[in-house]
Amino acid sequence: MNITNIALIGLLSFSVMSCNQASKNSTETTDSSSTETVAANQNAGIGTIEFPEREYDFGTIKEGEIVEHVFTFNNTGTAPVILAQVSATCGCTTPEYTSVPVKPGASGEIKVHFDSNGQAGQQQKIVTIRSNAENSVETVQIKGTVTAK
Template sequence: MILKNILLAFAVVGLIAGCGNQNGTNTNQQVGDSVVSSTDTTASQQQGLVEFEEPVFDFGKVKEGVVVEHVFKFKNAGTAPVILSQVSASCGCTTPDFTKEPVLPGKIGEIKVSFNSLGQVGTQQKIVTVSSNAENRVTTVQIKGVVEK
């Protein structure tokens, strides 16, 4: 009989803990002689958010062989630090360098992109893919323009 009551108490505790706490707030409820406590889940729901000031940079017209550089700045508009895990270019002629430290909420991070126009005559559009732990896990920036002979 005691075992049956203990199992019933655990079942009730499980139901109470599993239901009704959808807003992530901390609640304590009395069940028999026990206090059931659910923890605040908002901390686990916090995420960073990458917002670029200028996701496209048009370098205009340049002569072949010129190296064009541009720094893309982004703000972490989220509530948790953003960590860039990978930044890769669509072409070997484009080289990205990026902020390696976590970017705290409200702070600015940078991605410096260098485009070597040697052998790239004509209209150019190079895409840089940015992977992170942010809410928008994969974002892109692009550098474009015309390379003249």
């Protein structure tokens, strides 16, 4: 009985070590594949977004006025940039943006509308831009003061 137990324990130990080795090999293969994929993406190029202006101060306006401002960006990378999502911090601020891929060397736009109705006081509205660019998350902002009616 003792020899059977020892043999069984030895067999289980061998099985566990074999599983760990297979797991290591699988991880090494995955890491190697990931590295190759990253290298392939680097060879294909990647877009980069650059904003000449990240902040717009609209000064002082009266409550109820609508402010519009266009932020332009340049693709200084080597592949097209696609804007995936552009969102604002509140419902009073609405962005419109370039929906076609922006080729390297070209520029795109993000037009921001701010409705000051019900927004008296100091204002700072941030617009978040998500894209496939190297700098995949960027922000721009509009700010100013709204005087009450």
